[in-house]
């Protein structure tokens with residue numbers, strides 16, 4: 001095998017022409033060894049984008065979530081931030097060895113079988129708010145195109161038929177001056193043998209060289225088959241993406257993406273096939289790869305029992321929490337999924353919700369007729385907004401560096417939180433910041449603003465409720481039951497006709513019960529009713545009331561009911577976990593306390609070999625006398641254990 005001497009020398013950076021649309025975006029291009037390369041589309045703003053879709057034979061899992069969430073964020077950013085005109089194509093692999101095995105096991109016709117798992121995949125994508133590609137291509141729809149494509153490669157001299165199958169002739173391709181594998185120049189002969197990508201027992205004799213890989217496979221009995229010039233058979237795996245991408249997007253194509261696991265052999269073979277078919281040197285201009293996902297530091301696999309389906313994950317976390325978890329990582333870096341990471345995502349999500357809620361209240365409480373003259377605070381916040389925009393622009397052009405984007409956004413949010421707590425910044429400026437932050441979250445596929453917007457405006461009603469409840473609490477605190485009675489019986493509440501009966505009922509019930517408690521001069525019960533309204537009645541309807549310091553008015557926030565319930569469940573689960581941990585530690589402590597110092601050290605045969613009559617170690621495990629320093633340490637341990645043991649004995653005595 002000959003290999004190119006200079007790695008990635010074959011790659012040519014697309015040159016900017018007069019009508020090129022240049023944004024400054026740079027991508028880590030696998031065709032150039034992940035080097036950052038300026039992104040120049042072939043035709044102005046138009047970007048043709050192909051990415052490898054799933055093989056549909058089993059549940060969609062977290063690995064899919066990582067890959068397709070990453071691609072989703074990239075698509076939104078290319079379109080909504082950089083204003084490219086995107087045409088996206090994703091394939092569905094519905095012909096494959098694993099599918100044939102799965103369909104046979106399920107006693108299903110193979111397309112019936114793949115439809116089930118295809119639906120599972122798209123349901124999971126929808127649940128995670130991942131946008132559909134513009135074009136979906138199924139392999140089973142493109143077999144005639146695949147046959148024609150393979151014929152062209154044969155007639156160009158880079159593939160041959162053997163025993164009803166067709167193979168790509170790697171050696172011939174390289175000796176004609178082409179580069180293979182383009183993205184893995186360091187690849188060795190051993191790896192090249194894996195280039196086949198699928199088990200090829202007894203196939204060696206059919207091939208001219210072990211490096212050759214199948215474009216078409218003669219079908220075995222019980223396998224799906226299609227007619228071809230080489231007899232009945234089916235496409236190999238790699239050929240599908242070369243054919244379907246070209247069928248929709250042509251040659252050359254701007255951008256191709258997929259998981260890093262596909263880089264070799266799948267993507268290198270895709271490139272070789274297309275370039276052999278079109279007799280060209282650069283079918284794809286930019287090839288980007290999504291980083292690998294580990295689960296708690298280990299590779300995700302069914303055998304390790306850490307295989308997590310998207311459906312399972314979404315029972316524990318909201319789609320937004322899952323999105324945040326992946327979005328705050330660099331798309332092409334490896335990521336390790338863990339419970340701690342999800343806890344961080346939950347905390348982040350909560351702080352973002354609070355930001356949008358608190359700014360909403362701030363804007364709700366402000367009038368355009370308020371004083372508008374800028375103070376030092378406004379100038380500072382405005383300057384921070386501008387510098388944040390600059391940092392974010394730099395980061396996005398730098399290979400979609402979302403960790404930096406999120407970091408800069410957090411700093412802006414923190415500053416706004418401080419300013420609105422001090423109530424010393426103009427509302428129109430806050431409005432500008434909120435719109436910008438919302439736009440940035442939009443790139444991540446997250447919309448906090450629509451999360452709380454209900455079709456029916458509960459604002460007038462909720463303002464009255466908060467005011468009544470505040471008055472009740474102040475009056476009760478002052479033992480002024482007449483004022484309590486007045487607060488709840490003053491006048492009929494005013495609200496929109498379409499407002500939920502549950503809400504109106506809850507408030508009416510609150511007023512009636514407070515009235516009774518007030519007539520009975522039961523102060524304690526009045527406070528309990530105020531808490532019940534906040535923690536149960538309104539909470540169950542997705543409304544939170546936040547009580548402020550004594551003389552300040554309370555505020556209300558509206559949430560998605562289901563999410564609020566999940567949040568409470570998550571908090572309870574966390575609390576339970578902590579309690580269990582505490583119990584476990586107490587149990588361990590108790591077990592330890594039951595040991596006399598003698599027993600305590602005798603259990604440490606891995607450290608010590610001889611002890612004196614009190615149980616104090618005298619020699620280490622190798623029979624050496626303990627040093628002065630070691631003696632001091634064991635003496636302290638002995639005394640500590642003795643104290644623990646004595647207090648245990650004392651306790652036992654008292655209990656008898």
Ligand SMILES: [Zn+2]
Nearest residue numbers: 052053241266
């Ligand atoms: Zn592919």
